[in-house]
Amino acid sequence: MKHLLSAGDLSRDQTLAILDSATQMHDVQRREVKKLPALRGRTVVNLFFEDSTRTRSSFEIAGKWLSADVINVSAKGSSVSKGESLRDTVLTVASMGVDGLVIRHHASGAPAQVAQWVDAAVVNAGDGTHEHPTQALLDAYTMRQRLGDLDGARVAIVGDLTHSRVVRSNLLLLNTLGAKVTLVAPPTLMPSGIAEWSAAEGFATSYDLDEVIGEVDALMMLRVQRERMSGGYFPTPREYTVGYGLTRDRLRRLGPDAVICHPGPMNRGLEISAEAADEARSAILDQVSAGVAIRMSVLYHLLGGSGDE
């Protein structure tokens, strides 16, 4: 594994190795000395073309706890408007002797393009509305903590699927781990070509959350941006909540051992009620806590060895 561009790049064995190592990394997080020497002498650059304080700091801490030198480079704003091509920007950074390049970009596919231009290992830290593989890894990690092996686990992902990079990575990764996924959204927020896609990958779709909610082991609620209203994707937040929110009423119909996840940031009261976010079945804080361990594990697996399989 040279890069982590898509959750689909990972085999089942590779996924499990990353998740297992993350367990050990998670232990380190609870120690007084939160430092491992594994990446000593290696340089990781967080190259962020889009702000994301949470993801950036999570990668930064992860790199530092593995003793890598971590540098943050903000390349916010369109490089088109600056007159510099993406390739130029990236090569400028990479030419400084970088071993790992963690890339966040507002445009889908940018990390995959970058991986063709540089020698460094590229980690996709979220690209446009495409993928966010480390988020999917930490979601799987969190669900495994609560549910054990995910083979056969029933997972529903609910919300703005069209614009979510989380859903694409989760679909691929959960598929690899053998989970049974159902995507739930109003038709306007389903990704295009979903019928062909779901048939090819063997996941289910539904427009009706109530039909699904009693049958799941894990429920992943995705953030719905209020701006989507202006795109006419749904009429009002109130209507969205009634149709697709994890309300108090729906919470009662969710299984007693089911897990509630949310990749954050939450719109309390829109896609998730305050009760749901804070109750015992909610693993939302666990997800945040797993973020650093997963990113440590990913950086270690990409940069810790000789690069041979």
Added chain:
Amino acid sequence: MTSEMYVVRGAKVLGGKAADLLIEGGVIREVGTIDAPKKARVVDADGLVALPGLVDLHTHLREPGREDAETVATGSAAAAAGGFTAVLAMANTNPVTDTAEAADHILDLGRRAGLVDVQPVGAVTKSLAGQELAELGLMARSRAQVRVFSDDGRCVHDARLMRRALEYVKAFDGVISQHSQDPRLADGQACCHEGEISGRLGLPGWPAVAEDVIVARDVMLARHTGSRVHVAHVSTAGSVEVIRWAKAQGIAVTAEVTPHHLMLTTDLVEGYDPTFKVNPPLRPDEHVEELRKALADGTIDAVATDHAPHARHDKEHAFAEAAFGMLGLEQALQVVNTVMVQPGLMSWEQAAQAMSVNPARIARLEGHGRPLAAGEPANLALVDPAASVTIDAADSQSLSRNNPWHGRTLTGAVHATFLRGRPTYLDGEVQQ
């Protein structure tokens, strides 16, 4: 110069019987069996197909404004190497070709280059802004005698403005070439055919229906106004259906398809390579199949390249931010040969219709798209129909390298191009 004499020996005229052509004084003097006069230069065309010089309804030459990507001279060279004798230069330069002066300037640049007839396309609206009509009549009355008007790159989406433009150009037999893209259904971000692949890749979708609805609207406007409308770069099966219906109604609609939409499909964008980013986007197989059928049965009148050179640094962005467009002039005939003529979907005679006769007629270009017969202007291309050519982007007359066929093997090669009796491309060299 035109006093030079050539004898083209043994070319299959329009793919038919082999004949010799005597060229002198810019015209074809004789077709048949010819004893070459001593002073004539003989071009051995044994096994080659002679076609009327190709005409491209849709070329972006980038001059003025982006001479780093292409100039009229380099674009003309690419055209000559591709078998073209005339190209229509789209108006989206900087400044925009929206005045008579701008149109004449393009015409003069073309004449100076001297490799193909460069005929300017005029903008429909001032600065391509889609707000008010450009000086269509003055462009029509200019030395360039503009007949084709287009805001290409943008759709004239205001129905009232489109109606007025269609009506107005009737006075001088003009035609509106429409870039059919409903900007609300496919906005500026839209960059990948909307479907499973755009869904998986998370790329903003460009749905086929965004083209279909504009084509449907425009043919109804053409019926209402009794004007000519031309559909640029048809890319969808839905558009084909509408155009087929409209033609059956007797509506004055014509249409073009690009070489890339005849051959390349959506799945090529899966690696996010911006070389394959084009507007309208590459479509799935089922659309490509319909486009080929429509070209073969005449529903689509012409092949036009939409040759769109871009500097490297305008393509080396994230896919969604990279420039739209791909090269086409040098490979157009090869692509048509590979996907239409060789598989038997089209004869060479039909190919000549689609790549020369029809586009010349649509653009009202005199002297092009004429029969290869005695007394006609000597505009012709000689094509080796069986050559197998592996395309190398570096090997191009264009200043740009955004060649989507790089690394592919195509069948056919242009051997020579003559513009009014003078070879513009011969022996693998552009004849400056």
Added chain:
Amino acid sequence: MVPTHGPQPPAEASQSQTPPPGRSVLSGDDISRALRRIAHEILERNKGADDLVILGIPARGVELAQRLGAALEQVEGRPVPVGTIDVTMYRDDLRRHPVRAAQPTTVPGDGIDDKVVVLVDDVLYSGRTVRAALDALGDLGRPRAVRLAVLVDRGHRELPIRADHVGKNLPTASSERVYVRLAEHDGTDEVRIGGPKEEQR
């Protein structure tokens, strides 16, 4: 990419499930006797079991530590804390090999501060694993003393490290390989020496 020439990976453990080549040098009984003796030595040296923490180094050091713990308990009549310490992240040859997954580190209840830690491994060879373990220990706490118990010392040290308790000193050529097989991993207890280049991992 880092080239993989240079010293071979320390031949301190073999994942092999099939009977390895070479000759047997320690039988199951020999191993049991050695561990019992080491248990006595540790207690003698420590003047009892107070403050002892036994930490095994994966993979086979973990089982040896557990057996050693059991032997200590048998002698002292009370349990002695046993844990594991993973040294993967502390190895100095990480980038000479494909990535190895991290193994669990489990430190028993009271931690290691001011304790007497006995590190347990199967084979002592270059000393690099023990060096890594000492670094790992430093990040976990500050023991009063650290001792080293190994089943086999085969020589060829590359660092100034020696074992306090040795099951058997085994003179070897550096081209030879030592296979420690334990029932938990390999179905049987045995130590063998194989010839050069036989069964490379």
